[in-house]
Amino acid sequence: MAILEVNDAAVSFGPASNRYEVLKDLNLKVEENEFVAIIGFSGAGKSTLMSLLSGLQKATSGEVLFKNEPISEPGPDLGIMFQNYSLLPWLSVLENVKIAINAVQPRLSKAELDEKARHYVKMVKLDHAVDKKPQELSGGMRQRASLARTLSLNPEVLLLDEPLSALDALTRSELQDQILNIWEKDKRTVVMITNDVDEAVLMADRIIPLTMGPAATLSDEFKVNMERPRNRHTLNDHPEFMRLKSEITGFMLGLNQESKKLSGNVVPMPKVTPKNFAPPVMSPTFKQNPAPVKKSNNVA
Amino acid sequence: MEFTNKFKYTLLKAIDLSGMTFLSPVVRLCYGEEPKVQLQKIGQWILVPIAGVFAFLFLWHVTSGSVKTKSGTLPNPAQTWRGYKAIDAHANRENLKMEAYDIVGEEREKMLAEAKQQLSLVSPRVASTNKAVTKAKEAIDQDTKALIEPLDSEYKDKKSGFKSAALERKNALILAAESLPTGNVEAYEKFLAEVKAAELQNEADKDELSLLKKEIDTIREVKSPDVADALIEQTLAAEEEQFLRKKIELLSDRNRAIQVEVATGKIVDYKNEFLSLSGKEAYAKARSIAREQSRLTKMGESTYAKPATIWYQVKRSVFCVFTGFLIGTAIAVPVGILCGLNSTFMAAMTPFIAIFKPVSPIVWLPIALIVVSGLIPDPDNNPFIEFLWDLPIIGVYKINPAFIASAVTVALCSLWATLANTALGVASIDKDYMNVARVLKLGFFARLFKIVIPSALPLIFAGLRISLGVGWMVLIAAELLSSSEGIGKFVWDQFNNGASDSLAKMMVVVFLVGIIGLILDRIMIVFQRLVTFEGTVSV
Numbered sequence: 001m002a003i004l005e006v007n008d009a010a011v012s013f014g015p016a017s018n019r020y021e022v023l024k025d026l027n028l029k030v031e032e033n034e035f036v037a038i039i040g041f042s043g044a045g046k047s048t049l050m051s052l053l054s055g056l057q058k059a060t061s062g063e064v065l066f067k068n069e070p071i072s073e074p075g076p077d078l079g080i081m082f083q084n085y086s087l088l089p090w091l092s093v094l095e096n097v098k099i100a101i102n103a104v105q106p107r108l109s110k111a112e113l114d115e116k117a118r119h120y121v122k123m124v125k126l127d128h129a130v131d132k133k134p135q136e137l138s139g140g141m142r143q144r145a146s147l148a149r150t151l152s153l154n155p156e157v158l159l160l161d162e163p164l165s166a167l168d169a170l171t172r173s174e175l176q177d178q179i180l181n182i183w184e185k186d187k188r189t190v191v192m193i194t195n196d197v198d199e200a201v202l203m204a205d206r207i208i209p210l211t212m213g214p215a216a217t218l219s220d221e222f223k224v225n226m227e228r229p230r231n232r233h234t235l236n237d238h239p240e241f242m243r244l245k246s247e248i249t250g251f252m253l254g255l256n257q258e259s260k261k262l263s264g265n266v267v268p269m270p271k272v273t274p275k276n277f278a279p280p281v282m283s284p285t286f287k288q289n290p291a292p293v294k295k296s297n298n299v300a
Numbered sequence: 301m302e303f304t305n306k307f308k309y310t311l312l313k314a315i316d317l318s319g320m321t322f323l324s325p326v327v328r329l330c331y332g333e334e335p336k337v338q339l340q341k342i343g344q345w346i347l348v349p350i351a352g353v354f355a356f357l358f359l360w361h362v363t364s365g366s367v368k369t370k371s372g373t374l375p376n377p378a379q380t381w382r383g384y385k386a387i388d389a390h391a392n393r394e395n396l397k398m399e400a401y402d403i404v405g406e407e408r409e410k411m412l413a414e415a416k417q418q419l420s421l422v423s424p425r426v427a428s429t430n431k432a433v434t435k436a437k438e439a440i441d442q443d444t445k446a447l448i449e450p451l452d453s454e455y456k457d458k459k460s461g462f463k464s465a466a467l468e469r470k471n472a473l474i475l476a477a478e479s480l481p482t483g484n485v486e487a488y489e490k491f492l493a494e495v496k497a498a499e500l501q502n503e504a505d506k507d508e509l510s511l512l513k514k515e516i517d518t519i520r521e522v523k524s525p526d527v528a529d530a531l532i533e534q535t536l537a538a539e540e541e542q543f544l545r546k547k548i549e550l551l552s553d554r555n556r557a558i559q560v561e562v563a564t565g566k567i568v569d570y571k572n573e574f575l576s577l578s579g580k581e582a583y584a585k586a587r588s589i590a591r592e593q594s595r596l597t598k599m600g601e602s603t604y605a606k607p608a609t610i611w612y613q614v615k616r617s618v619f620c621v622f623t624g625f626l627i628g629t630a631i632a633v634p635v636g637i638l639c640g641l642n643s644t645f646m647a648a649m650t651p652f653i654a655i656f657k658p659v660s661p662i663v664w665l666p667i668a669l670i671v672v673s674g675l676i677p678d679p680d681n682n683p684f685i686e687f688l689w690d691l692p693i694i695g696v697y698k699i700n701p702a703f704i705a706s707a708v709t710v711a712l713c714s715l716w717a718t719l720a721n722t723a724l725g726v727a728s729i730d731k732d733y734m735n736v737a738r739v740l741k742l743g744f745f746a747r748l749f750k751i752v753i754p755s756a757l758p759l760i761f762a763g764l765r766i767s768l769g770v771g772w773m774v775l776i777a778a779e780l781l782s783s784s785e786g787i788g789k790f791v792w793d794q795f796n797n798g799a800s801d802s803l804a805k806m807m808v809v810v811f812l813v814g815i816i817g818l819i820l821d822r823i824m825i826v827f828q829r830l831v832t833f834e835g836t837v838s839v
Contacts, residue, residue: 054739056735056738056739073738073741074735074738074739074741075739075741076739076740076741078739079739080739082732082735082736084732086732086733086735086736088733088736088751088754088755089833090754090755090757090831090833091754099740099750100740103740103741103742103746104740133833135833153739153740
């Protein structure tokens with residue numbers, strides 16, 4: 001049974017005379033405990049899709065069902081993590097998490113509330129900054145704080161809107177593992193938006209591309225038939241991974257070209273040959289990075 | 301080193317918070333941070349303003365003498381400073397008098413001896429200043445006499461000369477009139493012209509005389525600076541003497557302990573007499589004893605009836621402005637929040653806000669006075685007022701209808717800035733925060749107190765800051781009109797007093813009001829900064 005279902009939904013903005021169609025003909029079924037990644041270019045309408053799934057945005061036509069009931073308003077069961085973090089700037093990281101926990105479990109004692117909040121902050125490795133205000137945090141730290149808040153809602157469906165985009169590579173892989181861990185352990189349903197194909201393939205059961213806007217729609221899905229747990233270190237050599245990555249990248253690039261053709265004005269681009277992801281003939285060798293050229297510095 | 305650095309940043313943060321950023325280059329300089337840059341900043345933000353103050357004082361000093369009024373010229377900085385010292389001395393003396401009234405035992409005797417000693421020093425000063433004044437007046441009288449005498453004799457000469465000439469003209473014309481040929485129009489016209497010319501001449505003579513008279517008067521009216529200085533010295537000495545005499549009185553006959561002692565002795569005497577009396581006389585004595593005893597109880601509780609001093613008035617004014625400010629805030633913030641939340645409510649409120657906002661305090665005050673006096677017709681026996689007078693800290697400020705009316709006027713004039721800013725702050729809340737509230741399914745009050753108000757707080761405080769500034773300006777005018785004890789009343793008293801230093805004392809108030817207003821503003825800036833966060837909407 002699908003926990004989240006979208007049937008022929010469309011979203012458009014503006015008056016009838018000048019309607020701007022963002023999304024149309026959306027059809028999506030997310031099964032319970034499934035991990036779905038939605039991949040698309042910036043501006044395609046990914047965030048609008050997320051708002052639609054969370055109930056923050058009403059569908060102009062069609063319907064969005066959560067457990068077979070139309071979503072009337074947002075709630076903590078559909079835990080959305082906002083792309084722009086939306087942390088409350090007058091509260092510290094801990095207080096931002098506390099306000100969320102308090103909304104879901106208002107009967108907790110002060111000590112329990114504090115303990116729980118600290119647990120989620122620790123989960124995203126922000127325990128050194130619990131008392132900092134969002135303005136004192138870097139972009140990546142804010143993103144993690146936002147993730148902690150969303151996780152603390154203990155939602156049935158996690159809606160992650162580019163949850164890791166502002167993180168450095170190391171933290172990113174750590175948090176990818178963390179999200180996978182939570183998903184596997186607590187058996188949650190996750191819908192994640194991303195623009196990183198590697199990330200999508202590493203984490204998701206299914207990858208659904210969103211076509212270019214305006215009037216974007218979901219196109220045919222790619223099933224990821226890889227056993228779990230997936231090892232990120234050997235992933236690059238996995239034939240299934242390479243096949244998927246090359247297929248999806250090819251599909252996305254195709255979308256891009258198609259949309260450029262549609263839009264008419266062709267911008268001359270430098271000739272870039274995409275990397276060939278055909279299975280390699282021999283195992284990869286690591287090259288030493290060339291030593292950085294020391295620049296003479298007169299300013300000092 | 302680490303500790304001092306930590307202290308440095310705490311200090312810099314505190315400076316930034318209080319908005320006194322001109323101090324931060326001094327701190328940085330003390331820590332040896334880019335001395336050149338810091339010195340430049342100190343020059344720009346500390347030395348230049350100080351130079352500006354001195355330039356202002358100099359201009360004031362130079363120009364004040366040329367503004368002549370009925371009560372003397374506009375006081376210059378030095379005279380204003382003297383005015384301040386006089387106000388402060390009055391306050392100190394009243395405190396000392398109160399102390400003198402309460403003091404008992406050996407200390408009283410010690411203080412009495414000291415006061416007598418001081419008086420013996422002051423008395424010759426009074427005599428010498430009196431002499432100096434007489435002398436200065438005599439000197440100036442002689443000078444003016446020398447100037448006036450020739451003018452005076454000229455005036456007298458001219459007056460008698462003009463008088464006789466006018467008489468001559470009159471007689472000649474009467475003579476001519478007698479021989480006028482009847483029927484000859486030409487001759488009559490000519491005669492008429494001659495009379496007219498004579499009248500014109502009389503007018504001209506009169507004008508000349510009055511001009512001369514004015515000149516004499518001007519010389520007489522010229523106030524000599526020597527006399528003025530001597531008068532100031534005389535007043536100072538006389539005031540000191542008067543104060544000491546009063547203090548000695550309060551330390552001896554009118555001291556509370558002494559009065560109690562005397563009354564107690566009296567009662568003992570009465571009682572002794574009473575025991576040997578009978579009949580009507582015994583009744584009369586008994587009544588005297590009873591009366592004396594009740595007087596004694598009252599006396600034991602009595603305090604020195606201290607008149608309002610400037611510092612008391614300042615404190616009462618500040619208390620009054622905060623009272624009005626709190627009343628205004630209590631109205632403005634909830635209404636502003638409702639306006640911000642609900643555009644229909646805002647539409648309903650807009651006409652009232654638009655009409656009442658520009659109304660002057662001068663209009664509100666009489667209305668507030670009448671309404672408050674109507675609600676509290678007999679303030680001396682009103683339970684609410686009695687309750688307020690018995691309160692521990694604010695009881696000394698003797699809240700009365702005039703005070704309440706002033707506070708209400710402050711509230712009515714100052715609440716608009718807070719109201720408008722609160723409505724704006726609530727209406728312009730970031731949509732993202734509301735989305736968070738929706739996802740968390742917060743109820744109305746949770747949404748209000750956890751999302752809406754915190755997010756609007758920086759703007760609310762910006763409004764409160766403006767409100768307090770407006771309230772302080774309004775209050776001085778309100779006190780002046782309502783005679784509510786405070787800085788405004790002080791100005792009004794000085795205006796009606798018309799002493800030689802009244803104008804100077806009023807100038808002191810200008811600075812006093814300005815400095816207190818500045819402090820209030822600074823306090824609000826600190827609050828405003830404490831609630832400000834990144835991405836605050838600014839007006």
